[in-house]
Amino acid sequence: MSLAxxxxxxxLGLQAPEVTVEVHLANGLPSFTLVGLADTExxxxxxxxxxxxxxxxxxxPHNRRITVNLAPADLPKEGGRFDLPIALxxxxxxxxxxxxxxxxxxxAGELSLAGDLRPVRGALPMALALQRSGRGRTLVLPRRSAEEAALVPGLALRCADHLDEIVEALQPVEPGDPPTPVLPRPRPVEVREGALLPDLQDVRGQAAAKRALEIAAAGRHSLLLVGPPGTGKSMLAQRLAGLLPPLSEEExxxxxxxxxxxxRFEPADWARRVLRSPHHSASSVALVGGGSPPRPGEISLAHHGILFLDELPEFPRGALEALREPLENGRITISRAAQQAEFPARCQLVAAMNPCPCGMLGSTAKPCRCTPEAVQRYQNKLSGPLLDRIDLRVEVLAIPPEELTGAPDGEPSRLVAERVAEARRRQQARQGGSNAELEAGQLHDQVRAEPEATRFLNTAASRLGWSGRSLHRVLRVARTIADLAEADTLGVIHVAEAIQLRRALPGR
Structure with a gap:
């Protein structure tokens, strides 16, 4: 047969469209032609x-004219995943x-010059696409890639380490010949159980900041920690993962x-929330994604996890502004002249910053040496629309040494996580998701505010000059505070705490 x-x-983004690899052998001058909008790889x-x-x-077949067509012809193809299909x-x-x-x-699989199969990226999107297509085919991958794909339930899957294994399994069977060898299934993934996460009890003092961290975990709210250097902002952010409930199978x-x-996926880290912490020199493409073909950025890699931006004002202004829409919509669409890709970006933002260039504004330990103009320029690196999208803004003040050394251990993460899980269960039963995901049209029905609480909130919003977005975000935070208190209705005390947790930056 000369055609296979x-x-x-x-x-293509998180999509994995089907590609038909057509191979034709013909007589003529020996050549090897590959067509179908293929890139250099x-x-x-x-x-x-x-x-x-x-x-x-x-x-x-050195003496044959080989033509390989990757169909459809208008779909860009990249990577070494087509080595194995072309060889077969x-x-x-x-x-x-x-x-x-x-x-x-x-x-799918990349071949070494010795015939070994090397893993390819995107094994999970390929497995999910095959399962959703309903074609009933069996997916054959290199062993390491197959271990990733095996996490998709109900998928027919086989793995191999060398080209010879697949060739032997696909040999024609004549009558009387022994059965064809069967390719093995990938071994079950060994998930890391009981991985130790940083515990909240290591943070002494900072009761207000720890309370804000608990509220952020309970409602999946974004959080900005403002304070002098060394007050525990990074410690608090790194302990948020230990307060969050486990991921569902779909998440x-x-x-x-x-x-x-x-x-960047390790099967041993299955079902663990991701904490991404890019350096402040990251570009907008690194944060939200881009390139050709489009690749996911940090905000997508932190999907269903935590994106921690330390030294927030030091990030490029354009990179921070690019985060505004993904933080609001939970997804990012990257458009290029030849193609468009959409990536999920429903992560929990935690940011930390100093209040001024020297970091000592508002500190009792050392006086601030910055002029009001320098403080204003530093804080103006964060635009109003970006700050408007951050639910909680909390000051983390310096603790005196005698109080720090003599303070008892804080509450362990295990106890806080139990309250967070109970609040999340209340939200799931009431509206089918977290409070941070509530749409504006759902707020009236789901928040259930008492008349006094509504009047109090409207008065505060008028005096502080809040936008409609700010008002809605305070309502969501107040609803989370009520859930932690196991209250069915929203009272004045819940609204007052939510307003206190949305402070302006020191010096503004």
């Missing part, structure tokens, strides 16, 4: 496939393996799929 068809998948497969087949003792297509077209057996299989799959797309 092998099924595979490309990557895909075109280099010609040399990898040739060397891998020769090193594995397989016949490469050549063998099937030459009659060395059973071409009919390829119909019910999908392949764990979504988070793992984004990490797999970037090649």
């Amino acid at each position: 068809i092998v099924h595979s998948r490309a990557l 895909v075109k280099e497969a010609r040399e990898r496939v040739r060397a891998a087949m020769q090193h594995s003792g397989l016949d490469f 297509g050549i063998l099937a077209a030459a009659g060395h393996i059973d071409a009919a057996a390829l119909d019910g299989l999908e392949f 764990a799959l979504e988070s793992a799929a984004v990490l797999s797309l970037a090649g």
Whole structure:
């Protein structure tokens, strides 16, 4: 047979559209032509496939005209994932393996020059796309990639370590021949159980900041910690993960799929919330994603996890402004001339900053040496619309040494996490999601504010000049405070605490 068809998948954002690898062998001048909008990495497969087949003792048709078409022709293809399908297509077209057996299989894998199979990124998006397509095919991947894909329930999956293993399993079976070897299933993933997370009891003092951290965890609210250097802002942010409830299976799959797309997923970390902490020199592309083809940024890699931005004013202004829409919508759409990709970005933002360039504004330990103009310029690096999207803004003040050394241990994360989990259960039963995800149209029905609380909030909003977004965010925070108090209705005390937790920056 001079024509063979092998099924595979490309990557386009988190989508994995099907790709048909068509291989044709013809007489004529020896050549190896690869068409179908392939980038440089895909075109280099010609040399990898040739060397891998020769090193594995397989016949490469040097004297034939080889044409490989990656269909559809208008879909960009990138990466080394098509090495294995191309090699199998050549063998099937030459009659060395059973071409009919390829119909019910999908392949992806990069080949080394020795024929070993190397993992490919995006194994989880490919597995999810195959499962949702309902085609009933079996996915064949390199072993390490198959361990990722095995996390998708109900997926027919096989793995291999070398090209020879797949070729042997696809040999034509003649009457009387022994059964064809079956490719193995990937071994179950060994999840890291009981991983120790930083405990909140390590933070002494800072009762107000720890209360804000608990509220942020209970309602999935964004949080800004403002204070002098060394007061525990980073310690508090790193302990938020220990307060959050476990990921559901759907959330764990979504988070793992984004990490797999970037090649940063470890199966042992399955169902663990991600904490991403990029350096303040990160560009806007690094934070929200970009490139060609589009890749996810830090805000997407932290999907269903935590994005911690330390030294917030030191980030480039353009990078911070690019976060505004993803923080509001929970997704980011990256558009390029040739294609468009959408990535999820429903993460919990935690940021930390100093109140002024020297960091000592409002501190009793050392006097601030900054002029009012310098303080204003420093804080103006954060735009009003960005601050408007942060639910909680809390001062973390310096603690005197004698109080710090003599203070008892704080409340352990385990006890706080129990209250957070109970508040989350109340929200799930009431509205099917966290309070931070409440739409504006749902607030009236779900917040259930008492008349006195509503009047108090309206008065505060008028005096402080809040926008409609600020008003709604305070309502969501107040609803979370009421959930922690196990209150069915929103009272004045809940609204007052929410207003206190939305302070302006010191010096503004």
